[in-house]
Each structure stands twice: as structure tokens, then as C-alpha cells.
Amino acid sequence: MFRISVTVCGRGISKRKRTSFSGENALPSNLRIPSNLVDHARRPPPPSDSSLPVLGRCDAVVPVHQSPVQTWVEKLERRDSKLLGLVDLHPDVFAVPTRRFAVSVSVVSRAWRRYQETGQYIRRRGGGQQPSSRTATSAFVQGGNKLHNFCFAGGVSHGPRGPTSFYYMFPMKVRVQGLKIALSSKLAQDYLHVVDTLNIPTPDPQGDDLKTVNVIPGIGLNIHSMLKHEVLVLTLEAVKFLENKLLWHDERFTPLYPFKLTCLEGTG
Incomplete structure (x- = not known):
């Protein structure tokens, strides 16, 4: 009995060693990630001792316990164009912890617009x-x-x-928090690109009928559009505009809309 157990264990060990050294994949086929779902090669983060100039800095005061988040500034002319410099992003806008509730409520409230009878x-x-x-x-x-x-x-x-x-709106604090989370997620996933300008010197007629590219102003940026599209491209002016608008809601003391107290007294 003892020899049989040793033989069985030995076979299992030898089989395990042969499988590992033969170069076969350890995961079964149903657990392997398809090649089209693998993330693309991400850009390396900006080093701390980079020689490139800082083209944009935070206008608002950064808290003492935090530091600005840096990312590259690119050009829109070519895909392999050289990097122009760096830009400092405010951590309270582009480095916010993720809360799925603040993002989901914005999408759900928007979907109620198209609710049919x-x-x-x-x-x-x-x-x-x-x-x-x-x-x-x-x-x-x-x-x-x-x-x-x-x-x-x-x-x-x-x-x-x-x-x-049946359309309803959540408080402004929740909607602002959802925008910050969406911007932070795009930056963490390397889907946020900052460019100096959107002007293209040589227009290409092939890009006139692109259906996967939408150009919207900074005041019209919303969570639904950021979730619908994979890549978000911002200009330096748009970054400053978003930081000033979103950080203003954290410091305001007055409501955006006048408060009206509903009369709850009965008629009798």
C-alpha cells in the first residue's frame, strides 16, 4: 500500500514538472484572455527628472498632503509626433478615488429621458x-x-x-463627483491625451466623415460621452477650464438655484 501511494504521487509530480517545463500554457482555453481584449501598450509615466518644460500648471491651490499629477503634452498632427512637454493636473480633479455610484446615477438619470410609455x-x-x-x-x-x-x-x-x-436630476455635488471620477479613470487607464491645440494644418478629406469622433466644447463635457468613447483628448485651455469649474463647486457656499419651501399645510 505504501508503494502504491508513492507511485501515484510520483506520477503526479513528474506530470506536473513535465507540463511546466514543456512550455504549455497553465491556464485552460476558457480562461485565456483573447488577443483583441488585451490592453494596448501604455505610455511610460513622466519621470520626475524630465528635461521637457512644464507647459501648464495648476491655477488652484494644491493641498499640502497632495501633489500635482503630470502627463504628457502631445501634438495632433501625427501619431508618432514628439512630445512637447508636461502639464500639471490638479489631484482633486484627475486623481479622485473611484465611486461607481456617482457615475451610474448620471447614466441612469439620462436614460430616463428616452423612457417610453x-x-x-x-x-x-x-x-x-x-x-x-x-x-x-x-x-x-x-x-x-x-x-x-x-x-x-x-x-x-x-x-x-x-x-x-420621468427625467430627474441628482444634486450638483454628485454630478460633479461623477465628472471627476470619469476624468480620473481616463487618466489612470492612459486614455486621456492632452494636446496643445486642435488645429490641423493640412486637412485630410478622409477624416470628414468619421463617425467615431465627436468634438464638443468644454462646457458640454458629460459622463455619458466619456463612457461612450474610449479616448478623451483635451487641450491645455480645456484642462484649465475644467479644473476651475469643478473646483469651484467644492468651495461654494451658496446654492445654485433658489430654495423654495413647499407648503405642507392643509386647507382645512
Whole structure:
């Protein structure tokens, strides 16, 4: 019995060694990441002793316990163009811890804009004939051959109807926090590129009908557009504009909109 157990263990060890030294993949095929889902080669972070000039600095005061985040400044002319310099990004805007709640609520509230009204029983196709006889089951006594609310894709009782709007907005603090988290995630994933200008000296007609590129002003930047597109390109002026606007909400003491107290007293 002792020799049999040693033999079995020895076979397992030899098989394990042969598999590891033969160069075979240890992971099975269902656990391997496809080649099209592997992240692209990321750029190295800016070194601390870089000789390139700093083209942009933070206008707002950086807290003592934090330091500005640096990234490269590129040119939009060519893909392999030389780096122009560095830019300092405020850590309270581009280095914020991730909170999925602040990002998800913005997407959900935006989706409620396109919320359509539900189909009611009166709008379904069909007449007054019952789908089955009364003696078969008592479930179909209450209606005709129209789809009821207990059927699949049937009419909904007291469902939402237009023109009532179901769009709602979260507090400004939550929306600002979502923008900061989205910008920080793009920078951490190396999907944020800062350029000096968006002017291209030689226009290419092949880029006139690009459907995957959208140019929006800095005041129109939103979380939905940043999640929809993979890469975010900002100019130096846009970086300063976003930092000033987003940091202003952290220091303001007055509400953006006048507060109105709803009258809760009864008429009687």
C-alpha cells in the first residue's frame, strides 16, 4: 500500500514538472484572455527628472498632503509626433478615488429621458372574443383575446403615459463627483491625451466623415460621452477650464438655484 501511494504521487509530480517545463500554457482555453481584449501598450509615466518644460500648471491651490499629477503634452498632427512637454493636473480633479455610484446615477438619470410609455390593454390588438372557453379555466373569464397584464408582452395597468416626464436630476455635488471620477479613470487607464491645440494644418478629406469622433466644447463635457468613447483628448485651455469649474463647486457656499419651501399645510 505504501508503494502504491508513492507511485501515484510520483506520477503526479513528474506530470506536473513535465507540463511546466514543456512550455504549455497553465491556464485552460476558457480562461485565456483573447488577443483583441488585451490592453494596448501604455505610455511610460513622466519621470520626475524630465528635461521637457512644464507647459501648464495648476491655477488652484494644491493641498499640502497632495501633489500635482503630470502627463504628457502631445501634438495632433501625427501619431508618432514628439512630445512637447508636461502639464500639471490638479489631484482633486484627475486623481479622485473611484465611486461607481456617482457615475451610474448620471447614466441612469439620462436614460430616463428616452423612457417610453407602456402599452395599455385598450391599445392592444384584438376584439372582445375570449381566448378560451369559460369551462376550460376560470382565468380567462375576465377579458377577451387581448393580451392581459399577466401575459407576456401584455397590456400594463396604470403604466406611465406621456407627456409626463420621468427625467430627474441628482444634486450638483454628485454630478460633479461623477465628472471627476470619469476624468480620473481616463487618466489612470492612459486614455486621456492632452494636446496643445486642435488645429490641423493640412486637412485630410478622409477624416470628414468619421463617425467615431465627436468634438464638443468644454462646457458640454458629460459622463455619458466619456463612457461612450474610449479616448478623451483635451487641450491645455480645456484642462484649465475644467479644473476651475469643478473646483469651484467644492468651495461654494451658496446654492445654485433658489430654495423654495413647499407648503405642507392643509386647507382645512
